Amino acid sequence: MGGFLHLYVGQEAVAVGTISLCDEDDQIIGGYRTHGHALAVGLTMNACMAELFGKATGCSKGKGGSMHFFAPDKNFWGGHGVVAGQTPLGLGLAFALKYKGVKGCCLCFLGDGAVNQGAYHESLNLASLWNLPVIYIVENNRYSMGTSLQRSSVYRKCLAARAEGYDIEWDRFNGEDIYEVRARTWKAIQRARHEPRPSVLEIATYRYYGHSVSDANAKKYRSPEEIERHRKLHDPIQLWQKRLLEEGILTADQAAEMDEGAAAEAAEAVRFAEESPLPQKADLFSDVYYEVDRQTRAGRTGRYFFND
Amino acid sequence: MPVITYRKALNDALAEELARDENVVIIGEEVAQYNGAYKVTEELWKRFGDKRVVDAPISEAGFIGLGIGASMLGLRPVVELMFWSFAFVAYDQIVNNAGCIRYMSGGLVNLPLVIRGPANGGTTHSHTPESSLANHPGVRVVCPATAYDAKGLMKTAIRDNDPVFVMENTLLYGETWEVPEEEYLIPLGVADVKREGRDLSLIAHGRAVMTSLKAAKILAAEHGIKAEVVDLRSIRPLDEEAILQSVRKTHRAVLVDENKPFCAVSAQIAAMIQEKAFDDLDAPVQRVCALDAPAIYSPPLEKQQLPTAERVVEKVLSIA
Structure with a gap:
């Protein structure tokens, strides 16, 4: 596996809680830490793992990699590598929904490191100005790469409160409780679908691994104790499991079975990815131009590629 | 019409x-x-x-x-x-x-x-x-x-x-x-010969096409040189065949381009011509680009910074 890899482990309740509220008209787009969102919209582990391995069977045919998973058939529009670059795109998805008269919304995910980019602020202004059904979900895991929130952003109450300047409704809540995530996000979805108005949600969360493979040990800018404390006390999956066990909805055996099932599925995905074919050299030049792929008259007119 | x-x-x-x-x-x-x-x-x-x-x-x-x-x-x-x-x-x-x-x-x-x-x-x-x-x-x-x-x-x-x-x-x-009243479409990737000629090809896009046409008139009237003017119209996709066809006919090319010279569209065309029509050339491919500085405000100089018909004529006379 090469290139970039930004793991989502620790933030699961955010993607699952929010995306589980979507229906067939709602659209989803995110940044580069979107493996969780891809699985939540229903991409298979096989398709995701094969993409990480750069295989032709990957969800983007091995052309996008870790940061660029796509599944438009599941209303999932990527997977975008440049911080906050997806925020105007999410705006556009919402614009298209409203233009077509569809009562859907767009969930646009970004990290706490994205909130200082101009594209995000331009998006907030346009979202409010044009009453677009977009929900910006700031997954605040407290570190933009190795720079803590305190060293990167100024704010009064919280990052989401900056939305007040754009007359946008905002909310901030804890992302370790999936029920809380769903309940609070639902209000924003209703607002988007029915008014329509945008929202900014800031969801407190935590990532266990480094920003990417570049700081896989992740110990330079935060203590091992901090990570351990989150794993023990704030892990969203463990907390949900505990609650389901206490409520008698889930048994310990069932939980263990689900764990094993997921591990087996992941192991099978690795096997699938390893055994899958690589894209061929000729595949370099497909998926660049629509008309060229289809060899229409337009696609056969003029020179498109300038290889030696 | x-x-x-x-x-x-x-x-x-x-x-x-x-x-x-x-x-x-x-x-x-x-x-x-x-x-x-x-x-x-x-x-x-x-x-x-x-x-x-x-x-x-x-x-x-x-x-x-x-x-x-x-x-x-x-x-x-x-x-x-x-x-x-x-x-x-x-x-x-x-x-x-x-x-x-x-x-x-x-x-x-x-x-x-x-x-x-x-x-x-x-x-x-x-x-x-x-x-x-x-x-x-x-x-x-x-x-x-x-x-x-x-x-x-x-x-x-x-x-x-x-x-x-x-x-x-x-x-x-x-x-x-x-412009005709009835509907028409122009495919992307098809160049257009705006003026036929046999002595030299002026290859341009955008407003530089107009500059080239002016230069071609002067060349014909004052120097007896019949310049062909090829309008690229589309940069990508690019109509390479039209460029090569013209160069093979005239054996000389001056590329007129309002880009700054470094990595300009004309740089790509020049590379392509020497690669694919080297034996057809009777002279080096020449370029007339915007003068290589940020765009100046002063109006008289601004006019000189972009390719002018005079600069094109001068460049043509250096190889024809």
Whole structure:
């Protein structure tokens, strides 16, 4: 596996809680830490793992990699590598929904490191100005790469409160409780679908691994104790499991079975990815131009590629 | 045949495509109520209303990105840049998103989007980014030189299923040409010989085509040289065959280009000619580009900074 890899482990309740509220008209787009969102919209582990391995069977045919998973058939529009670059795109998805008269919304995910980019602020202004059904979900895991929130952003109450300047409704809540995530996000979805108005949600969360493979040990800018404390006390999956066990909805055996099932599925995905074919050299030049792929008259007119 | 301005030809193209396809939506600064900074969208808001012709705030990264996102869901946004020089504040959207999304999604996402506007002007408003934008596989770049081409290329661009960047020219907006009333389309990737000749090829795009035509007249009248003028019309895709055909006929080429010389469109053409028509050449390929400094304000010098017919004539006489 090469290139970039930004793991989502620790933030699961955010993607699952929010995306589980979507229906067939709602659209989803995110940044580069979107493996969780891809699985939540229903991409298979096989398709995701094969993409990480750069295989032709990957969800983007091995052309996008870790940061660029796509599944438009599941209303999932990527997977975008440049911080906050997806925020105007999410705006556009919402614009298209409203233009077509569809009562859907767009969930646009970004990290706490994205909130200082101009594209995000331009998006907030346009979202409010044009009453677009977009929900910006700031997954605040407290570190933009190795720079803590305190060293990167100024704010009064919280990052989401900056939305007040754009007359946008905002909310901030804890992302370790999936029920809380769903309940609070639902209000924003209703607002988007029915008014329509945008929202900014800031969801407190935590990532266990480094920003990417570049700081896989992740110990330079935060203590091992901090990570351990989150794993023990704030892990969203463990907390949900505990609650389901206490409520008698889930048994310990069932939980263990689900764990094993997921591990087996992941192991099978690795096997699938390893055994899958690589894209061929000729595949370099497909998926660049629509008309060229289809060899229409337009696609056969003029020179498109300038290889030696 | 009616004679109309380059501006009106673009306006007609936009109006016809708005009427033809309800997914076409025009977005940009001052495009609606103000009638367009250069009046290219004149009367369109009155005719098509708020939904189809949308005034955007000065927020290029925001509304260009919005156009790209909306195109993913099947709209056909035609986004106006008041000047192509403003593309630089939206460069991430244009290059990383419009240019790469189709590829990095494995062909699952299509972006039927047009970005258009003038690519000339004063210092910070006068960049000609066709060379740098055409550097990105995944996008198409066209530079119409006449009203006829502007209309036909714009209509094709709007119907195209990939991002197309149309680069216009404020100095051409008021010029007039014959344009037929009946509908026509011009395919992207087809050059046009604007003047036949046998002694030398002047190869150009955009307004440099007009400069080349002026030079060709002078060359014929004063020097007995019959220059052929090849208008590229489209930069990517590029009509290489038309270029090679002309060079094989005339054996000499001068490339006229309002780009700055380094990595200009003409640099690509020059490389291609020496690679594919080396044996046909009787002289080195020469270029007449914008003089290599930021665009100067002082009007008399500004005129000299861009290729002039005189500079073209001089360059031709150095090899012919």
